[in-house]
Amino acid sequence: GVDYLPWITVRDVPSDGRSHRVFGHKSQRTHHLLSDLELAVFLTLEWNSQTTDIREQFPLKREDTLDIAHENGIKHPVEAGVKLYMSSDFLVDGLDLQLPQYVIQAKYTNVLKDPRVIEKLEIERRYWLLKKVPWFLVTENDVSQMLVQNISWIYPAEQDEIEDEVLLDRTAYYSDLFQQNPNKTVTDICKLTDRIYNQPDGSSIYEIRQLLANRCFYFDMLSKPFHLLKGKDFVVENMGN
The missing domain is CATH 3.40.1350.10 (Trna Endonuclease; Chain: A, domain 1)
Incomplete structure (x- = not known):
């Protein structure tokens, strides 16, 4: 405690x-x-x-x-x-x-x-x-070094306070985006999103870190580092629980 x-x-x-x-x-x-x-x-x-x-x-x-x-x-x-x-x-x-x-x-x-x-x-x-x-x-x-590497990358975003409604909206948005781009890497998807919405570079990738930190999405953290993931590697958590 x-x-x-x-x-x-x-x-x-x-x-x-x-x-x-x-x-x-x-x-x-x-x-x-x-x-x-x-x-x-x-x-x-x-x-x-x-x-x-x-x-x-x-x-x-x-x-x-x-x-x-x-x-x-x-x-x-x-x-x-x-x-x-x-x-x-x-x-x-x-x-x-x-x-x-x-x-x-x-x-x-x-x-x-x-x-x-x-x-x-x-x-x-x-x-x-x-x-x-x-x-x-x-x-x-x-100890899996791959697991530790992925957790270390996500972990700092756990301290961010985000309203549930925002989490739900972003989860739905990125879930659609991943389904539309199953074979694109997450870094390419995020670069494209930042460009389309005229956001600072890294905005989308940080939002995904926050969603992962809040367990809105899952991926196999033992298999590959985050930056090599593709859209199809993300599994949305059941937010109705």
Whole structure:
């Protein structure tokens, strides 16, 4: 939710790290993501209509992780003699009754070769096992870069406030336009529309971004980047629901 504070923020990591601060539309706050992989996972979670809340860098109770480490003969993370708090990358709430809450730890495959990393992951895995919350380890191999590229392109338009009537009118207009030009690329369709209506270049393409951000249209975001789409690739959502 809006009041959640991540245990680790972008300010806590080296400035040369690939960290990101991204506004979350579901939580209405800025999220602190500490790698490109975390950003990719976040965007995928944020785009998923089943997701209701995302808490990144979620702290684990230190007394519990200390107990788990002791019982399993694993050295607990420590710095300058102080036992550190551990955290999970994402605690996610959702609408799926089979999976109402789950945890994701995002790690690049190259760091999984380090035995110490595996030990710390094992503490975390056992922590969530005791809490009866499903825990998933996600690597760059589990994330579709095409999906992330498309979501990244659409995502900023989610913050635009547009009246329902305008969305309906634009959806009907572009739906007709796509049906009339099934084999033209969306970029060509938009250039033509801007020229016909004497609009600034990019006006139509931005309106389509807004419609996609509001789920008025769908396309297969795993198959190709947005700019290569053709009119026939867009499927209008049933706006009567």
